[in-house]
Amino acid sequence: MDSNIIRVLLVEDDEDDYVLINDLLSEVSGKKFDVEWTDDYDTGVEAIGTGRHDVCLLDYRLGERSGLDLLQQALVNDCMIPVIVLTGQDDQTVDLEAMRIGASDYLVKGQIDSTMLDRSIRYAISHKQMECHILESNRLASIGKLAAGMAHEINNPLTTVLGLSQLLVAKQLPEQVSEDLRIISSEAERAAKIVKNLLLFARKTDPEMRYLNVATVLNRAQELKVSDFKTKNIAIINEVPPDLPETMVDEQQLIQVFINILTNAEQACLEFQGRGQLLIKAEAAPDCIKISISDDGPGITPENLDVIFEPFYSTKEVGKGTGLGLSICYGIVRQHGGELWVESEPGNGATFHIRIPIVAQDGTKITLAQGPAPVSPVTKNLLVVDDEPNIGNLLARSLETQNYTVHVAEGGVDAVSRLASMDYDCILLDLKMPGMSGKELFHRIEASDQKAAEKVIFITGDTSDANTHEFITGLNNPVVLKPFQLDDICRQVQQMLEAD
Structure with a gap:
């Protein structure tokens, strides 16, 4: 379809006015208008809902019916094209009522020329495009907020399902049980990818x-x-x-x-x-x-x-x-x-x-x-901080298979107590916890021991939250997203320990 052609729907019950409007549009230089004319209310309602036009020119009087009634009906039917109301009356009351209902402009037939009509059409189309852009931006922002909350609530149980199924697959189990566990793991990964991809495209941020x-x-x-x-x-x-x-x-x-x-x-x-x-x-x-x-x-x-x-x-x-x-x-x-x-x-x-x-x-x-020569993890002490007991225990079980000594803190207060009693070689810290958040705990660690703060690996199910995103991008600490692969956690811990 030629983008230089502006598709106009004219709802007008007077053929002489149709000829007048058509002649005015033909006088506009540099543009081509494709005018579809209908002369009654019902056909106008049907045509305006097809979405095949760029703008609608709507007569205020359509026999015994009002063009404003048609405009209201079109908006109820989710009309997405701008509507310009035309009338033979220079009545400010009608003008204000048309604009209140949702018209893009209001023109008096005996007072318009080709330039005025062209300008009104261009304004109406550009204004509607801007309005649609704002609505789309607001829609995406709403999706982003929904996705952020959904990610945290869904990713925690998904992490447990995924991690436990991976631990069980590694055991010597009957073949049918192992196959069922692989299906559970695969479907959990599939759900996790859906959440991640929704977050990725719903979030609007500057490049990072x-x-x-x-x-x-x-x-x-x-x-x-x-x-x-x-x-x-x-x-x-x-x-x-x-x-x-x-x-x-x-x-x-x-x-x-x-x-x-x-x-x-x-x-x-x-x-x-x-x-x-x-x-x-x-x-x-x-x-x-x-x-x-x-x-x-x-x-x-x-x-x-x-x-x-x-x-x-x-x-x-x-x-x-x-x-x-x-x-x-x-x-x-x-x-x-x-x-x-x-x-x-x-x-x-x-x-x-x-x-x-x-x-x-x-x-x-x-x-x-x-x-690179691998670092032996035998004597390394790790602290896992997560308010979800299932996730904390899952991480402990997985990391203990690598010969680490793992302590689990079920929240920020418990973690502060454990950090006061011993030094840890690596701290896996969930960011979103009730009470003392992971962010608050990290700042406490940072204030008391900068080297300990450098040993923190953040765990989160939501980087779309603006505060979380700003916090983690302002630091050099590794970040692991829920739901995670247990191998990824082990690899991040080993890299942290090797860099120490």
Whole structure:
């Protein structure tokens, strides 16, 4: 559909006025108006609800019925287009009533020319677009608040279900019982991913660099496309190792990059052969993380390879792409200090390559050491602070299998008492607790022993809360999100102890 054409619905019972309005619109230079005319109330109600118009010009008088009644009915039916009321009467009372009900403007037929009519239509459309944007922003904010509360309430029991099922799977149990436990674990992970993805896209924050595993970010992007890939016959081969080194990245921005590349590959394959196969690979080099996304689509011609990352360049049909996607991806990767490029031959698919530098939490680039010697955890003392007894006991059981000595505090007050009686090599601290919160406890630890504060690993089920997000991003301490994998907890603890 041509975006230069403005689709107008004119509800007017006088044919002479229809001709007048049509003539005025035809005088507007640089624009084309596609006018659909209806001359009665009932047809007008039906037409305004179709959503196929950009604006409605509505006569105040429609025989024995009022245009204001039609406007009210349209709003009750969730009309999403702006409405401009037209009348032959210069009556301020009617003007105010029309605006009160929800009209975008009010024009007197004998006093308008083409310029005034064009300006009123442009204002009405832009005002409605702004109104819709505000409503959408408020809707997303409400979703964010709902998701934040939901995450905390759901992630705590999910953490227990997931962790206990993982502990039981490791035991020697009958095969059918083990298989049932694997299904329980898998379904709990599925529920956890739904919560995480809802939080990710509901939260509106400024870009934030965090110390993360790029494999987790890449896999989450793939999870968001799983449903599309299944319904559109796109096969995925994932060769991303889970133990990639952590680095400083903006999670939401990288997900945007990965989803854009995956979506472009999906569309290219579908247009080429109605199906497709994508290969996602990643590996760690001494100073960077290498990622590649390949498809078996039509490939990219040499002339297009030279301009594919330029703004507004697109091979898609008009209306199917802005041409900004890959240029934005390129800018995001460059902001991370990385590289993005593509290799392709016509007929042989395309491969997008991404390199992300490995950066320490203090912002310095690092080179991975080869073969670090493991630190024996035999004599290490750990403190777990969580108001959920099931989660505290779960963590203790898991960490004790690694030969750590683990104490569990069921809240901030209990933790203060234990910290006063002995020193701990690592503290796993839940942030959201009744009474003394994890944040308050951390500040107490920080005030009395800075080195102990540096040994804290935060655990939370909700980073969408503005205060929580601001708190953890202002520190260099590791953060583990509920529900977690027990292996992730053990790995974070070991990394903390090795860095000490």
